[in-house]
Amino acid sequence: MNFKIFITASLAAIPFPALALEANSHKRAAAIRTADAAVTTYVSALAQCESTMKQGFGGLWIMHRDIAIASLRELHQDSDAGLQQYNGIYQSELETGNSISDLSKCPEVLEKMMQEVAVAESKLRATHH
Known part of the structure; x- marks a missing residue:
């Protein structure tokens, strides 16, 4: 009888794989949305900063575009x-x-956006497990 209680208690402690998969899929979906929003904001800033960046920071603008x-x-x-x-x-x-009020700040804005994208991507990669 004690053996049956032990088995039942042991089984109760095992998490259901479906619940773990569901929780992970929610985390992954949230990470995808966050990464997509970060990249969308980054591209929007690139479009706004194009004329300013190409005048004095053309190579930097191209690097940000490629990223x-x-x-x-x-x-x-x-x-x-x-x-x-x-x-x-x-x-x-x-x-x-x-919508960027001071286009002279484009290099700093793009640098910040690039960092936000990198953080979002690393969080997304962490959900692959």
Whole structure:
């Protein structure tokens, strides 16, 4: 009889794999949304800063553009889908107009955005387990 109680108690302590998978899928979905929002904001800032950055910081702007495109490709795991999203966000932002009030701060803004994308991507990679 004690053996039966021990087995029942032991089984109760084992977490159900389905619940763990469900919790992980929620974390992963949240991490994907966060990474997507960070990259979208980054691309929006790139569009707003293009004219300012190309005048004195052309190489830096190109580096940021390449990082944003690579982030979208990794997020979508498809180079064409990532590039299409980049172009869509970029064109939409160009049509909307600038929301960065001081375009002289573009290098700092883009650096901050790049760091936020890196943090979001690392959190997303952590959900692969």
